Amino acid sequence: MVLQLDNVSLKKDGTWILQEVNWHIEKGEHWLLFGLNGSGKTAILKMIHAEYFPTSGSVKVLDKKFGKHYLGEELRLKIGFVSSALQEKFHHNDSAFEIVLSGAYASVGLYEKPTDEIRAKAIRLLKEFGCIEYGDRMYESLSQGEKQRILIARALMANPSILIFDEPTSGLDFIAREQFLETIEKISHEQNAPTMIYVTHHVEEILPVFKKTLLLKEGQVFSSGPTLNIISSESLSQFFDLPVRVHWENERPMLYRVKSS
Structure with missing residues (x-):
């Protein structure tokens, strides 16, 4: 089991952010965490990353149970993050190559001298994701799509067991978004791919x-299960409290609002 959240609740500043959340992920599964803004998605991610600890309930990540094991750099190295929010934390004068190298240490900034082996791996990842041509450029000068590719390379530097994509297409145009999604699909087919x-x-x-989805609404699990069942017209109409229609084409869904006559 890669992740176990059992009856997890979280209170911050007197407000319940999460309530009685149950979520189990087995190795090799790839999950969608779907919810509107303010639903508690970020709180769950911070809990997985050992930044938040539950007010009640049990959390176990990669066989490390919160409260019984030391949770620090060792755990965070096993969890790769791809998030636009990370971009605000990087140093302005870091090159794309330095950003990728920092992933080997799960650090924001490069504070250790990378070994030849680590440098070689960073170069291989830059080539694999089509980033090598702008590896020496300042990260802040890159386009949003180029930045996201660099973040994927960075996330894979430490051979993570879990790879989390947090609203990763924010700011991308249609072409850049589809190219980014193709990269994710490519990762999923690799041997020993991380749980995503x-x-x-x-x-x-x-x-x-x-193939599996958890719907999160107002800090609670609305439903979870096979994506084809969860991302359906009936399920999402109940989730949104609004009549919607889901149309699947080429194994991808599209969402439409059903207008009342």
């Missing part, structure tokens, strides 16, 4: 590889 969690509130981003 894709977090979004955009139905059209859901790839066939994410």
